[in-house]
Every structure is written in structure tokens, then in C-alpha cells.
Amino acid sequence: MRAMLTAVAALVLAGCNQQVAEAPDLILHGGTIYTGLDRLPPVEAVSVKGGRIVATGTSADLLKTAGSATEKVDLAGTYLYPGFTDAHAHLYGIGERETSLDLDEVKSIAELVSIVGEAAKTLPAGQMLFGRGWIETHWPEARFPTRQDLDAVVSDRPVVLERADGHAMVANTAALKAAGIDGKPKSQPQGGRIEVDASGLPTGMLIDNAMGALAVLQTAPSEAQIDATYEKGAAREISLGWTGVHSMSVAGSHVPRINELSDAGKLNLRIYNAIDGSDFDKGVFGETADKMVTTKAVKLYMDGALGSRGALLNEPYSDRPDTSGLMIAQEEPTLALMKKAYDQNIQVCFHAIGDKGNELVLDWMQRTFDAAADKAVADKRWRIEHAQILRLEDIVRFHQMKVIPSMQPSHAIGDLYFAESRVGPRRLLGGYAWRSLIDAGAMIAGGSDAPVEQGDPRIEFYAAVARKDLEGKSGPQWHPEQAATREEALKMFTIWPAYASFREADLGTIERGKLADFTGFSGDIMQISDAEILKVEPTITVVNGKVVYKRPAPAA
CATH class of the missing domain: 3.10.310.70 (Diaminopimelate Epimerase; Chain A, domain 1)
Structure with missing residues (x-):
């Protein structure tokens, strides 16, 4: 069986490595490149033409295809992965954090x-x-x-x-x-x-x-301030290794600015916008000509956050019995907006943290789906953002309803210090339940929720696989059995966010024909110890076939 798999892999790679009619624009070589394709070994090099991947294979073979104008980048041992996408962040807030009083x-x-x-x-x-x-x-x-x-x-x-939770x-x-x-x-x-x-x-x-x-x-920022804030946010993202971001709760008035900045080459980041629900009718849905910016989703809120006891629970908080949290969404107008989104093919990204909040969102989504004429064939890919505390019986509903849990691993390793005091051990059985959701068939779109969290892909990947704090501490109440495997964690930040933004045909793996978005780290996060993941350095970020970040050379 092993010999057969080796032969199949060799045939696939040979097919990918065939010479192309025109010389590539870019060849990245001399590294270990994880393609994200199941059961296939890493390759040494990848070539790019017109922003898309044309071949993968050995450095020797691909360098033979170079022309006089081909840019050749020696990875010098760097480990390259499909572009990491932060499937839940607030790009404007990331930029604001760079210029405001940081109390982190x-x-x-x-x-x-x-x-x-x-x-x-x-x-x-x-x-x-x-x-x-x-x-x-x-x-x-x-x-x-x-x-x-x-x-x-x-x-x-x-x-x-x-x-911090906003x-x-x-x-x-x-x-x-x-x-x-x-x-x-x-x-x-x-x-x-x-x-x-x-x-x-x-x-x-x-x-x-x-x-x-x-x-x-608050005074409204000027257009120049808005632009500068987005540029700062994008610069931080690509310097950490993110090639894309699903930006949440975007002001509708900001979308034209984002589009213009991207068209001018000032962001160098693939952006998928979910606008604030109050701006649904502002006419900003669409995408830029090069599809670097897509605005196709709306962000709604069911409840608040667990730390400030705003997450909506079925039963009172264990450490404050006078409250069960807050219900932010109002049923009738929210269901009307959800129907409008469904009819206009707009994705709903619904914030829910508490078990009652998640239960209600699933119920309201089911009601919307059941009332639709095309429910048998619709591919809406609606999402629940955070999905932190779930009733055990609701875990299977995500896959059954084709709802995507959009989750941020760093929330777990921060919240688990106080989560048990908030909700008690019984409710925590459905807390931050990555393993249970994946085993039930769900695809988790992994993100960071920056600037709520640091927004570092190394921390998010580490948290997903280690389920320990940054010093390596945990406990039984952290439910280590809910950790993801390395392969699953890679999907959480690559192919599953691509699916969650309707781009899996173009993004999420390194294979011929897909867009050339790559994330490079100094270490092999698929093999090194958990603790070492936090110590690797972002080395190179490639978006749309363009090197947008390279780690500065060490000072002499």
C-alpha cells in the first residue's frame, strides 16, 4: 500500500511539474513547501505566472523553467504553507490599536x-x-x-x-x-x-x-485618517504572515475606501468584508476587479462576551446568579434582515458566544432556511462567529445545517482561566469544542479576533493544537481532548477559511491553477514541538504572486 501511494504521489507531482509554455514570473525554491493536499509529501519549489501557481516540484526542475525576467527567491530552508487567512478579525481595529493607548x-x-x-x-x-x-x-x-x-x-x-473583548x-x-x-x-x-x-x-x-x-x-475620523488606519492594519497582518483577512463589522462607509486603497496597491492583503448589519442597504456589496476585496457578508450580533457576562446563557452565570447575559438581537427585525440576506445571496456572519445565543442563532437560521423556496439546492454557507459555549445537542447541527463555526483558538486559552467560574464544569463540556465539531463533520474557519487578541497566526495555530496557555499550562477543565491535529489546524487557517468565503477553488492549497498566496515561517510547524511553534519567525508573505513581506536580514 505504501509503495502504491508513493507511486501515485510521484505521478501527481510529475503532472504538476511539466514545463510551461511561458517562463514563470516567480520561482520560490530551496524550501520545504507543504501544499495542504491530503496525503501528499512536501515539495521543494513552486512557480507562479500571472498571480497563479503553474507548477510545484523540485528546485532543480522548476529552476530550469526560469526566463531572463523570472524572479527567483531562495527560501533558504524556509517552510512554506498555503496562505494563512485570519477568518475573523477587525482590520480597522487592528490599525487603531497601532495608534491608540494599548492596555494589553x-x-x-x-x-x-x-x-x-x-x-x-x-x-x-x-x-x-x-x-x-x-x-x-x-x-x-x-x-x-x-x-x-x-x-x-x-x-x-x-x-x-x-x-479587550470589545x-x-x-x-x-x-x-x-x-x-x-x-x-x-x-x-x-x-x-x-x-x-x-x-x-x-x-x-x-x-x-x-x-x-x-x-x-x-467621539469625533468622526477624516478620510485620510481612515486610510492610514487601514494601511497600518494591513501592514501588521502581512508582517505576521497573514495573506488574507475576513474583516468583521466593517462600516459600510469604509468599503469604498478599502476598495480604492486596494486598487492603489496600498494594502497587499486579500480582504473579505462582513459589513455591520445596520449598513445592509447602503449598496456596498460587490468586489474589486481583481477580487482582492470582496464584500459579500453581513455581521449580526446575538449576544455579548463571556468575560463581561454578556454572553447569553440558558441558565444564570455560575458566579453571578442574577444574570444570564444579554440578548442583543431583536427577533422580528433580525429575521426580516436574514430573509433579505438569504434572498440577495448575502452571507450571514452571526456573533454568538453563550449556549442560549448559539441555540437561538441556529434556530433562526433554520427558520430562514425552511421558509426558502430553494432550500434543497442553496449553498449559503452562513456562519456563527465564535460558537464558544454550545449545548452538546447543538454541536451536530452545524454540519446538518451546513453552518460554519468561525472560531478563534486564542480565545480558549485565554478564557479557560475564568470560563469554569462563569459557566461551571457541566456547560464547559461544550466549550471551545473544536474536536467535537470537526468529528461531527463541521469545517472550522479559524481566526484571531484581533485586536481583541494579538492576531498572531503562530499563537492561533499553537492554541488549536496545544490547548495550553503561552507558558504551556493547562488543566482538566481545559478539556485537552478538544485540541485539533496539526493537519486540521492547517486547514483551519487555509482551506476552511477559503471555503467560508466561497474561494476554495482559488485559495487554501498550493496546487496548479490556484492563486499564489503563501505564508512562510522559519520552522516546521507541522513537526516541531508545541512550544517551538511560538518561537518560529514569519519569513515571507506572498499575496497574488507578489512578495509583500520578507523578514529583514539580521543586523551585522
């Missing part, structure tokens, strides 16, 4: 307060201070920050600090007053929560839709 590394409320106080000193008088990225789950104070914490260092200007903010008293929400709330916003203290006054914490009250404090 803050380790306590005391440190947060100190950083905020120093940052305020650098701003003009009265200018609002905005920061993002804090998360309190490891802080010694073991609580959310409050307006009083911020008031102690900054009281003369609004301060707004967004939690589903909660803390504001100082000046910000609450400016937004008109500093007194006892008469009611709570639909799909949101203004946290209050024992006297009924706001603590400064605003959850999900309650954050909208602070929108009046």
Missing part, C-alpha cells in the same frame, strides 16, 4: 491607573483619552475597574477604556457626565447593561449596547 499588557488596576494618569499628561487640555485592550481576569484586585479608579488620576477630561468599556465621571449617564439609570438599554453600585449609581462599566451612549464623545 496591564496587570492590575493600580498599573492601569498609573498608565492612564501619565498618558493624560501628554494630551492637550480637555481632549478625551481613549485606550483599549485591558482584561481583568488575572488582576490581583479581582474586579472590574470603576469610574472612581480613573477619577483619582484624571478628572478634567473624559476617559474611556475599552475592554464588549465592555469603563469610563470616568467626566465621560459619563458628557454622555448624560452619570445619574441613576431609569432603565437599562436593550441588549446592554449600565453596571451600578449599591446606591444605584453607575460604576463606570458599560456592557455591549450600553456603550453606544459614549458615541457622542
Whole structure:
């Protein structure tokens, strides 16, 4: 049997390696190239013409096809993979993170307060201070920050600090007053929560839709600022090895800017946009002529995040029995929008984290499918973004309904520190259930949710296969049996995101005729130890047959 497989592989490779009529534009050689094709061994070289792959094979054979104008790139031992796609990120937010107060590394409320106080000193008088990225789950104070914490260092200007998950903010008293929400709330916003203290006054914490009250404090960015932000975000993505991104909750007004920037060659990233649901009727669906930017999806929200207790649960939170989370979506208007999306062939990307949130989304999708005249032949590929806490009986529904779970492995290795306290051990049996979903037949589109997480493909791949934190720690409640294999993890960031964006005929594997998107790392992530995955370096990123990033040579 082994001899037969070897013979078949040799025939396939020989067919791929036949000489082409014209010299290729680019030959990448001298590496180990994982094609992503099942049961086929790595190759040494790949050649590209017109942005598409024309051959794979040995370096010696492919270099013979080079012409005088062919660019030859010696991989010098680099390990090359099909282009990694971040199937859930916020490209604008990634760019914003590069220019705003980054609180990702803050380790306590005391440190947060100190950083905020120093940052305020650098701003003009009265200018609002905005920061993002804090998360309190490891802080010694073991609580959310409050307006009083911020008031102690900054009281003369609004301060707004967004939690890492993007589903909660803390504001100082000046910000609450400016937004008109500093007194006892008469009611709570639909799909949101203004946290209050024992006297009924706001603590400064605003959850999900309650954050909208602070929108009046923000000034709209200029077109130049929007462009610069997207350029910064794209530059970071390709420097990490991402060749594509499924950008979520994109403002409809930004889509023409993204298209123009891409056409001008300023992004060098393959972008699949899911616009915010409120912008559905703005007429921005479509794609650029070269298909580098596609806008074919809409992003909806069922609930909030687990960390800020906004994820919608069937039963109350284990560590706060007075709440079961928040239901952001309203049934009647959301079902109407879903029908409109179905009829116009627009993909629905529905945020759901809690078990009740996921159950409702699956139910509403099923109702939409059942009411459709073409349900027997439709290929809609609707998605649930995050799908973090599932009822065990809902796991099989993803494959049965042809719904794609779009999941971010780094969420698991961060959330599992506190997830058991939020939902208890029983509900955690369906938490971050990659193994169970894959075994049930689902294809997981893997992403990072940057800037909520770091947005690093090495961390995401590691988290998927190791299911441990970045120091290698885990525990029984982390359910290590839910980890993915190396081969499955590669698919989670290559061919499965391609399928999730209707591009599997063009992307996701390295084979003749497909688009030349490649990700290169300094190490063999298919073979090295789990811990070593985090230490490899991005070496080369190729998009559409163009080298868009190369690791700088070490300083002499």
C-alpha cells in the first residue's frame, strides 16, 4: 500500500511539474513547501505566472523553467504553507490599536491607573483619552475597574477604556457626565447593561449596547485618517504572515475606501468584508476587479462576551446568579434582515458566544432556511462567529445545517482561566469544542479576533493544537481532548477559511491553477514541538504572486 501511494504521489507531482509554455514570473525554491493536499509529501519549489501557481516540484526542475525576467527567491530552508487567512478579525481595529493607548499588557488596576494618569499628561487640555485592550481576569484586585479608579488620576477630561473583548468599556465621571449617564439609570438599554453600585449609581462599566451612549464623545475620523488606519492594519497582518483577512463589522462607509486603497496597491492583503448589519442597504456589496476585496457578508450580533457576562446563557452565570447575559438581537427585525440576506445571496456572519445565543442563532437560521423556496439546492454557507459555549445537542447541527463555526483558538486559552467560574464544569463540556465539531463533520474557519487578541497566526495555530496557555499550562477543565491535529489546524487557517468565503477553488492549497498566496515561517510547524511553534519567525508573505513581506536580514 505504501509503495502504491508513493507511486501515485510521484505521478501527481510529475503532472504538476511539466514545463510551461511561458517562463514563470516567480520561482520560490530551496524550501520545504507543504501544499495542504491530503496525503501528499512536501515539495521543494513552486512557480507562479500571472498571480497563479503553474507548477510545484523540485528546485532543480522548476529552476530550469526560469526566463531572463523570472524572479527567483531562495527560501533558504524556509517552510512554506498555503496562505494563512485570519477568518475573523477587525482590520480597522487592528490599525487603531497601532495608534491608540494599548492596555494589553496591564496587570492590575493600580498599573492601569498609573498608565492612564501619565498618558493624560501628554494630551492637550480637555481632549478625551481613549485606550483599549485591558482584561481583568488575572488582576490581583479581582474586579472590574470603576469610574472612581480613573477619577483619582484624571478628572478634567473624559476617559474611556475599552475592554479587550470589545464588549465592555469603563469610563470616568467626566465621560459619563458628557454622555448624560452619570445619574441613576431609569432603565437599562436593550441588549446592554449600565453596571451600578449599591446606591444605584453607575460604576463606570458599560456592557455591549450600553456603550453606544459614549458615541457622542467621539469625533468622526477624516478620510485620510481612515486610510492610514487601514494601511497600518494591513501592514501588521502581512508582517505576521497573514495573506488574507475576513474583516468583521466593517462600516459600510469604509468599503469604498478599502476598495480604492486596494486598487492603489496600498494594502497587499486579500480582504473579505462582513459589513455591520445596520449598513445592509447602503449598496456596498460587490468586489474589486481583481477580487482582492470582496464584500459579500453581513455581521449580526446575538449576544455579548463571556468575560463581561454578556454572553447569553440558558441558565444564570455560575458566579453571578442574577444574570444570564444579554440578548442583543431583536427577533422580528433580525429575521426580516436574514430573509433579505438569504434572498440577495448575502452571507450571514452571526456573533454568538453563550449556549442560549448559539441555540437561538441556529434556530433562526433554520427558520430562514425552511421558509426558502430553494432550500434543497442553496449553498449559503452562513456562519456563527465564535460558537464558544454550545449545548452538546447543538454541536451536530452545524454540519446538518451546513453552518460554519468561525472560531478563534486564542480565545480558549485565554478564557479557560475564568470560563469554569462563569459557566461551571457541566456547560464547559461544550466549550471551545473544536474536536467535537470537526468529528461531527463541521469545517472550522479559524481566526484571531484581533485586536481583541494579538492576531498572531503562530499563537492561533499553537492554541488549536496545544490547548495550553503561552507558558504551556493547562488543566482538566481545559478539556485537552478538544485540541485539533496539526493537519486540521492547517486547514483551519487555509482551506476552511477559503471555503467560508466561497474561494476554495482559488485559495487554501498550493496546487496548479490556484492563486499564489503563501505564508512562510522559519520552522516546521507541522513537526516541531508545541512550544517551538511560538518561537518560529514569519519569513515571507506572498499575496497574488507578489512578495509583500520578507523578514529583514539580521543586523551585522
